[in-house]
Amino acid sequence: MSTRTFQIALALTVSLAAAGARADTIFVANENGQSVSIIDTETSKTVTVPIPISPHNVDLTRDGRLLLATGMAAGGSGGHAAHGAAGGGQLVLMDVSGSAPASPTVVTVGGHPAHVVPDAQGRFAYLTDAETNSVVVVDLAARKVAERIPVQNYPHGLRLSPDGSLLAVANMKSGTVSLVDPRNPEKVEHVAVGERPAQVAFDPSGRVLVVSLNGEDKVAIVDVASRKVLRKASVGRGPVQVFVTPDGKAALVANQGSAAKPDNRVSVIALGTGKPVKNLTVGKGAHGIVIDPDGDTAYVTNTYANTISAVDLDTLSVGKAYPVGKGPNGIAAR
16 A cells, blocks of 8 residues: 555545544444445445555544554455464554544554454553464554463453453453453453353443353353353354443344354343343344444444444434445444
8 A cells, every 4th residue: 555545545534524523433444355444424425444454353542533453464365364474463553533644553463463442541552362362462652562461262352341440351262251450460360251252342330241152142241240150141143242332231242143154133132131122134244343422323344245234222223334345344433
């Protein structure tokens, strides 16, 4: 990607954001397209920006200024499933504040990174690395790896608790979630949750953790204080990402299925009982899910359809679909 190409694309992105200041801006990691799509939901306009990795996941610093994208270096042996070359893991940083177009900055982290979350202050980013079974801590100001925190086998999804005091990491091949104190990273506890945990989500209080169990077609609902699974709930085929509604009453679960037998549903589960509320039909291969800052709309990536779907949380109905790049996975909103 030339610097000129990136500047043109990002300049368009800035104009879209300015035109729709009150609209949601959605950021999508197109893993098979080596790009990020940026959508202004008010105008339905999309800009797709090439980046030098096959991004699996994206997130934003809390101020919405810095986009973080994780994945393998472009030009490897394929997308996320193929891993690319050993040690090719990277974190891409993009200023999306609209102050001035700038080329992405790349931090080499090595290994096989999957998901990323920033801390509340925007000082550090935490990345899972399945190759070294660790969480990589990146100093965002210094643009370098600060440390690695050992967890368990094949860490994938992760999230910080609302107060930032606990980092939960889904270890797919251990059947566990690691609970890490970011202020004391040597303090790590492991909770057995079930088969192939893929991603986690805290409720707004931070007292309940929901874990998608990709190998069981269920989610586990965990009491954080006791470190115990309270109950499990059945969802669709191959659940991946999960997000808890702002009122803490329900979890939205994106069910991807498989390439041979894709699922196209978002399961809505009542946290208090574990009972299903509704199944929403989106696009093939529902994977990533995020709720916008206002709490009224969820957005879901449809990996095999190359789209994202908007879900109205007041009516639990599926609205507009937006085309994006190839193989959309992770998603973020501001």
